[in-house]
Amino acid sequence: MPLGNKRNSIAYGLTAAAKRMHRYTVYRWLVGISFTLSIALLSTSGMMRFDMWGGRHLYLGQEVGLVEAAKAFAFPFLAINIVIIVVSRFLGRYLCGFVCPVGALARLGEWFRWREKKSHVRFLQASSLFVISLLLSAITFTFWVSWDVFVEGSTLAISLSASALLGTALVFFGIVSGLGLRFCRDLCPSGVYFALLGTETNNGISFPHPDACTNCKACESVCPMDLSPRELDLEPVRQGMGLYPDDLSNHALCIRCGDCVAACEGTTGRNETPTPLHMGWLHREPANAEKVAELTKAGRADSDS
Numbered sequence: 001m002p003l004g005n006k007r008n009s010i011a012y013g014l015t016a017a018a019k020r021m022h023r024y025t026v027y028r029w030l031v032g033i034s035f036t037l038s039i040a041l042l043s044t045s046g047m048m049r050f051d052m053w054g055g056r057h058l059y060l061g062q063e064v065g066l067v068e069a070a071k072a073f074a075f076p077f078l079a080i081n082i083v084i085i086v087v088s089r090f091l092g093r094y095l096c097g098f099v100c101p102v103g104a105l106a107r108l109g110e111w112f113r114w115r116e117k118k119s120h121v122r123f124l125q126a127s128s129l130f131v132i133s134l135l136l137s138a139i140t141f142t143f144w145v146s147w148d149v150f151v152e153g154s155t156l157a158i159s160l161s162a163s164a165l166l167g168t169a170l171v172f173f174g175i176v177s178g179l180g181l182r183f184c185r186d187l188c189p190s191g192v193y194f195a196l197l198g199t200e201t202n203n204g205i206s207f208p209h210p211d212a213c214t215n216c217k218a219c220e221s222v223c224p225m226d227l228s229p230r231e232l233d234l235e236p237v238r239q240g241m242g243l244y245p246d247d248l249s250n251h252a253l254c255i256r257c258g259d260c261v262a263a264c265e266g267t268t269g270r271n272e273t274p275t276p277l278h279m280g281w282l283h284r285e286p287a288n289a290e291k292v293a294e295l296t297k298a299g300r301a302d303s304d305s
């Protein structure tokens, strides 16, 4: 199981040894924070809100009726879904690896656990994860319910709203601190949807330079999806686990997080080119297939002995 101490010590230990964040970690935070702030701004600025409590729907700063709101929201929702379908179909699951705030928070939780053993610090870390989960819940809540409910609502409306707000925060907190990236690996319904869309993509992880591979297997140890990044072109390996159908290709399961490439660059030397693994358009040189089989077979023989 790579999602334990071994994954964390390799994934975060290499970053600590390099004394700087890997570029994929920087991209992940920039994209994740920008995406989350954009969603928050949509409703707080009055651009869009579908108010399920008071019917005070907002569109471009104006209060509109239910039918007008439904019409106005249809186009942006359709456009967002088209972007999701196109990105997932042609590029694969970069939305999971680089955009999803829940995945980013789960990584933050992993990093906290890896860094600190003292109980009072762990308490502070857990508290900050809960506060961030509450903020995420508030961002979601603001889109669907006006905060006026807490001033003008009946006791029942206030109780239901508070329960929804707190319940959602607890679900986020349970995911990021309890399940962590196991949630992405086995249970996320959006992940399954993106995986089904991306079964035929030509973008993701490939192994274009097997001659440079030292067979250290760091890439396998850090993969949050339990994949073998050097062998994604082979038969599906994740069968009978979680919500994912058995016959999904390894490329469809890969969340394009880049952890395997980061580990590979960390162990083989980031400045030495070419590094064995690559993230981007797939390199599928037939001549490499034999070398891959030789290396991974040798690796398995080492582990068995």
Ligand code: SF4
Residues within 6 Å of the ligand: 205, 222, 223, 224, 225, 226, 227, 228, 229, 253, 254, 255, 256, 257, 258, 259, 260, 261
């Ligand atoms: S194969 Fe690499 S990019 Fe894909 S999920 Fe595993 S670690 Fe992430």
Ligand code: SF4
Residues within 6 Å of the ligand: 212, 213, 214, 215, 216, 217, 218, 219, 220, 230, 260, 263, 264, 265, 267, 268, 276, 277
């Ligand atoms: S591809 Fe890179 S990380 Fe994976 S076994 Fe080879 S050298 Fe190690």
